[in-house]
Amino acid sequence: MGNMQMGNIKMPCPAIIAHRGACGYLPEHTLPAVELAHTFGADYIEQDVVLTSDGVPIVLHDVTLELTTNVARLFPERHRDDGLFYAIDFTLEEIKTLNAHERTDSQGNPVFPGRYSGTGVEFKVPTLAEEIETVDRLNASSGKRTGVYVELKRPEFHEQEGVDIYHAVLDVLTAFNRLGENAETVIQCFDPETLKRFAHEGIFKGPLVQLVLTESIANWRGDFEGMHTMSGLKEVAEYAHGIGPDVNLLENMPGGPSEMVVAAKKLGLFLHPYTLRADSESIPGVNFEALHKKLFVDLEVDGAFTDFADQTRELLVHMGKIS
Ligand code: G3P
Ligand code: CA
Numbered sequence: 287m288g289n290m291q292m293g294n295i296k297m298p299c300p301a302i303i304a305h306r307g308a309c310g311y312l313p314e315h316t317l318p319a320v321e322l323a324h325t326f327g328a329d330y331i332e333q334d335v336v337l338t339s340d341g342v343p344i345v346l347h348d349v350t351l352e353l354t355t356n357v358a359r360l361f362p363e364r365h366r367d368d369g370l371f372y373a374i375d376f377t378l379e380e381i382k383t384l385n386a387h388e389r390t391d392s393q394g395n396p397v398f399p400g401r402y403s404g405t406g407v408e409f410k411v412p413t414l415a416e417e418i419e420t421v422d423r424l425n426a427s428s429g430k431r432t433g434v435y436v437e438l439k440r441p442e443f444h445e446q447e448g449v450d451i452y453h454a455v456l457d458v459l460t461a462f463n464r465l466g467e468n469a470e471t472v473i474q475c476f477d478p479e480t481l482k483r484f485a486h487e488g489i490f491k492g493p494l495v496q497l498v499l500t501e502s503i504a505n506w507r508g509d510f511e512g513m514h515t516m517s518g519l520k521e522v523a524e525y526a527h528g529i530g531p532d533v534n535l536l537e538n539m540p541g542g543p544s545e546m547v548v549a550a551k552k553l554g555l556f557l558h559p560y561t562l563r564a565d566s567e568s569i570p571g572v573n574f575e576a577l578h579k580k581l582f583v584d585l586e587v588d589g590a591f592t593d594f595a596d597q598t599r600e601l602l603v604h605m606g607k608i609s
Contacts, residue, residue, distance in 0.1 A: 288608075290556060290588060292527050295493055297469045297556070300582055300607055301589030302598050303435050304328035305561050306347060310593040312402050313388050314354065315345045316409040317420055324424045328595040330435040330472060331421060335414050335455055337444055342378040343414040343454050349373060349440050353392070355384040355411060374447050381411050400565050414455065418462045433470040437497070441480040442507060452483055459490060467491040474530055478508050478522070485525035495558060496522045498531040498546070516549040528556035528588070533568045533577070535559075536585055543585055560591035562598055575601060582607050 290299040307319030308326060315334065323331045334347040350370040351357040357364070357371045360383060365371050373381065386409040389397045396403070412420075414436070421434055436455060444451040455473075456465075464471040474495035475481050481494050499510040512518030514535060522529060529550055536559060538544050550557050559581065564574045572580065574594075578601040581587045592598040602608045 292493070292554070294467045295469045295527065297493060298329040299588045300602060301329045301558065302327070302595050302602070303330045303332055303558060303589055303591045304595040305332050305591040305593050306334065307331060308595060310401065310564060313386050313409045314347060315412065316386050317412050317416065318409065320417055320420050321424065323595055324421065324428070324430070324432055326596040327599055328432060329589070330433040332435045332437065332591060333414055333417055334437045334439050335451065336373045336439050337449055337451055337454055338376060338378045338381055339374055340377045341449060341454055343451070343458055344373065344378070344381060345412050345414055345417050346373055347439070349443055351376070351381070351384065354389050355386050357384055360384060374444070374449070378413065384411060385409060386411050398565055414458045415461065418458065418464065422462065431470060433472065434464070435472045435474060437474045438477070438480055441475065441477045442505065452480055456489060465490050469493055476506060476508055478525070482525045493527040494525065495528045495530045496526040498529050498535060500532050500534055514544065514546045516545060519546065519549045519553055519555065523553040523555055526555065528558055530558045530560055530591070533559045533561070533581070536581070536587070547585055556588040558589040558591065559587055562590050562592035562594070564594045564597050578602070578605070
């Protein structure tokens with residue numbers, strides 16, 4: 287495996303980032319999914335983080351609970367007017383009574399029908415602290431140095447709720463001695479203002495990743511269309527070390543690297559696109575293996591988020607990108 291160096295920060299390259307744990311095989315963001323991702327040899331395991339009503343960072347992709355837990359059955363009255371069950375309205379103790387399950391749509395149908403469907407095991411929503419402790423323990427017992435790749439979800443939403451997810455996450459990273467520039471902890475966010483805060487306060491010294499959407503969204507602060515251009519990425523390069531774009535942003539229509547990819551490389555921003563899935567096409571018409579070739583051979587990205595870290599590892603070995 288190679289490495290890339292940015293100042294004092296050295297990162298594995300290409301980096302395999304286990305998206306929401308080994309979520310291709312077990313319910314996303316559960317500790318068994320983390321353990322499995324660790325055995326797959328991922329370089330990083332990803333955590334999406336939101337806050338509970340008592341201010342505890344938990345590992346959950348959405349700010350609401352109904353698509354990945356049985357909250358609607360256990361607390362049927364606790365939704366807001368929009369019908370959704372917000373994690374910020376529940377204490378950690380309440381959230382720990384929930385069972386987590388494979389992601390469904392709002393009608394209760396599995397989003398990925400071929401994925402885990404067992405019923406005999408109870409999965410729980412972990413705290414960020416529990417998840418980092420799990421990774422640390424697995425590293426200690428295996429001799430590996432798997433990192434954590436923490437996304438602060440919806441800082442604007444948390445601000446509107448009167449809470450500061452930035453400090454809550456920093457407190458956990460401090461407790462686990464994960465503020466340094468050894469690059470075994472990465473911070474990612476769609477919100478530029480939160481990343482600028484990390485950069486300017488300088489308490490966390492590891493890599494900062496600006497996530498990039500295909501288009502801007504109302505009530506989100508990022509000018510994502512601007513980030514597809516050299517001028518937009520110049521601003522990003524002032525506070526971030528890398529970008530995490532949707533894979534659909536990497537190529538122009540004729541097939542060459544997009545302006546964003548060319549600009550990122552010129553500016554020294556590493557590229558960690560999302561998300562590779564063996565059971566659905568992230569780019570229409572491009573299968574899993576072809577997507578790996580496009581990303582790691584043609585476009586020479588520096589890593590990627592994958593739901594199937596084991597299969598990504600196999601393909602990268604086969605391509606001679608890692609040993
Ligand atoms: O954080 C990278 C990727 O996970 C962004 O998409 O929606 O899966 O958090 P999402
Ligand atoms: Ca994420």
